[in-house]
Amino acid sequence: MIDLSEFKTVGFIGLGAMGRPMLAHLANKLPRESHIWIFDVLEQAVDELCADYPDKVSKAMSARDVADKVDTVITMVPEGSHVRSVYLDPKNGVCSTDISNKLLIDCSTIDTATSLAVKNHIAENFPTASFYDSPVSGGVVGAIKGTIAIFLGCSESDPNLERLTKLMGLMGKQIIPCGGPSLGLAAKLSNNYLSGVIAIACSEAFDMGMRSGLDPRTLARVYAAGTAQNTICDKFCPVPGVYSEAPSTGGYKQGFKVQLMRKDFGLAVDMANRVGAKNVLGDVGLQTYDGAAKDPRCKDLDSRVVYRYLGGQENWQSKHES
Numbered sequence: 001m002i003d004l005s006e007f008k009t010v011g012f013i014g015l016g017a018m019g020r021p022m023l024a025h026l027a028n029k030l031p032r033e034s035h036i037w038i039f040d041v042l043e044q045a046v047d048e049l050c051a052d053y054p055d056k057v058s059k060a061m062s063a064r065d066v067a068d069k070v071d072t073v074i075t076m077v078p079e080g081s082h083v084r085s086v087y088l089d090p091k092n093g094v095c096s097t098d099i100s101n102k103l104l105i106d107c108s109t110i111d112t113a114t115s116l117a118v119k120n121h122i123a124e125n126f127p128t129a130s131f132y133d134s135p136v137s138g139g140v141v142g143a144i145k146g147t148i149a150i151f152l153g154c155s156e157s158d159p160n161l162e163r164l165t166k167l168m169g170l171m172g173k174q175i176i177p178c179g180g181p182s183l184g185l186a187a188k189l190s191n192n193y194l195s196g197v198i199a200i201a202c203s204e205a206f207d208m209g210m211r212s213g214l215d216p217r218t219l220a221r222v223y224a225a226g227t228a229q230n231t232i233c234d235k236f237c238p239v240p241g242v243y244s245e246a247p248s249t250g251g252y253k254q255g256f257k258v259q260l261m262r263k264d265f266g267l268a269v270d271m272a273n274r275v276g277a278k279n280v281l282g283d284v285g286l287q288t289y290d291g292a293a294k295d296p297r298c299k300d301l302d303s304r305v306v307y308r309y310l311g312g313q314e315n316w317q318s319k320h321e322s
C-alpha cells in the first residue's frame with residue numbers, strides 16, 4: 001500500500017471534461033482523512049461534485065480560496081490565459097495569498113512560455129513553493145479509466161518526484177519525468193504534433209488506397225504488417241468501421257476534439273519556431289486542423305475526423321461486402 005497520508009488537503013481547479021474524472025479518482029482513492037477543495041468558474045460543476053462526494057469534497061469560492069485551504073493544488077484549465085488568471089490574478093489568483101511551501105501542479109496543455117512565466121513568478125515571490133507543469137495524454141476515456149500518461153516538468157532527481165508520482169499515480173498510469181521545468185509541456189506538444197501529422201498522413205494514405213479499389217480492412221492489415229505501422233492506424237483508425245473501438249466507428253463522437261488538436265498543433269508549431277526547429281509539415285498541418293475545427297461537419301468531433309474533412313469515403317462497406 002502506498003502511504004498517502006501526506007496529502008491531507010488537496011485542491012483542484014478546473015472541473016471540465018478532464019478535471020472531473022481526475023478529481024473523481026482523487027476523491028475515491030485519497031485516504032478518509034484527506035479533504036479536497038475545488039473551484040471552477042462554472043459553479044454547477046463544483047456543486048455537482050460536492051454532492052457526489054459530500055464527505056470528501058468541498059466548494060471553494062476562488063482559486064485563492066483553494067490555495068488558502070490546501071497544501072497541494074492541481075489545476076486543469078483550457079489555455080494559457082486561464083492558467084495566468086488562475087495563478088496570477090492579483091485579487092483571486094493562487095499567488096495572491098501566501099503559498100509558501102505549497103506544491104502546485106498544472107496539468108493544462110498550454111504554451112511553455114506562460115508556464116515558465118508562472119513558475120518564475122512563484123520562484124521570485126514564494127521561494128519555498130514548488131510549481132510543476134504536468135500535462136496529460138490519453139483523453140477523457142483515459143481520465144475516466146485512470147490510464148492517462150502524465151509528463152512531468154522535472155528531472156529524475158527532483159526532490160518532489162516521489163510526492164508527485166504518488167499523487168499523479170492516483171489519476172494516471174505512466175508518470176514520466178521529462179527533465180526540467182516546461183519540458184513536460186514540450187514533450188506533450190511534440191507528441192501531439194506527431195500524432196496530428198500521422199492522422200493526416202493516415203487519412204490520405206487510406207483515401208488513395210481505397211480510391212484505387214482497396215478494402216480499408218486490407219489496407220489496415222498491410223500497414224500493420226509493413227513499415228507504416230502506428231497507433232493511429234491500429235487503434236484510432238480515421239476510416240469508420242475498420243477498428244470497432246475507434247472514435248470514427250462511433251461517428252467520431254468520443255475522443256480528442258478537433259478544436260483541441262488545432263490548439264495543441266498551433267502551440268507545437270509556435271514552439272518549433274521559437275526554438276528554431278525546421279518544421280515543413282507544420283503550416284499545412286495547422287491549416288488542415290484549423291479548417292476542420294471550423295467545418296460544421298467536423299467541429300466538436302474526434303480529431304481523426306480530419307479524414308472526413310479531406311474528403312475520405314465513409315460509406316465504403318457497400319462496395320466491400322464481407
Ligand code: NAD
Binds near residue numbers: 082136139
Ligand atoms: P474543458 O473546457 O472541458 O474544461 C476546462 C474547465 O476549466 C471548465 O470547467 C472551465 O469552466 C474551467 N475554467 C476555465 N477558466 C477557469 C478559471 N479561470 N478558473 C477556474 N476554472 C476555469 O477542457 P478539458 O477538455 O478538461 O481540457 C483541459 C486541459 O486539458 C486543456 O488544456 C486540454 O488541452 C487538456 N487535455 C484535454 C484532453 C481531452 O481529451 N479533453 C486530453 C488531454 C489534455
